[in-house]
Amino acid sequence: MFVATPAAGALCAFVNTGDSTVSNVTLPFSVVVDGVTYTTIAISTDGWVEFGSNTSGSSDPVNSCLPTATHTNAFLAAYWDDMSTASTHIRHGTVGTAPNRVFIADFYLLTTTGGDDSGADDIAFQVEIHEGPNTIGVKSYLSQAVANGQNAPIGSQGTGGPGATRVM
DSSP, X not given: OOOOOGGGTSOOXXXXXXXXXXXXXXXXXXXXXXXXXEEEEEEETTSEEEESSOTTSSOOOSOOOSSOSSOOSOEEESSXXXXXXXXXXXXXEEESOTTSOEEEEEEEEESSSSOXXXXXXXXXXXXXXXXXXXXXXXXXXXXXXXXXXXXXXXXXXXXXXXXXXXXX
C-alpha cells in the first residue's frame, strides 16, 4: 500500500484542523461521478468527502445510513463519525503526472471529540481520486481499538440524496 507523506513532498497543503470543520478544495483535474463532472470537493474533519460542494451546510458530524438526504452531490463516507483532527491537519496533495495523477486527502483523526489523544481512538486513512481510470479509493492505515467502525458508515452514494445509488 502506498501512503504518501510530507517527506516525499506529496502532501503539503493543510486543509482542516480541529473539530467540525469543512474546507473546499479545487481538484487538479476533473472527475466524473454518476455522469456529473466535478472540479472541487468538500473535505470534512468528520471523515467524509462531498464532490462539488458541501450541500449539508455544516461538517455534518451526525452520521446516518446511506443513501442520505443530507448530501445531494456524490458523497464518500470514508469513516463518517463525529471526529476531530489528531496532532496534525487533514492534508492533501497530488502525485504523478497527467494523465495519471492521483489526488490524495490524508486524514488522521480522533473518533471522539474534545481532543482525547489517549491513543485508543485514532484512525488514519487516505481518500484517493485517480485521474486516468477515473476511480476513487480509500486506504486505511491505522485503526485503534475504539475506532472499530461499529457506528461509522463507510461507503458512498451517487448524486441525488435519498434516491442516490448506495455503494458499500
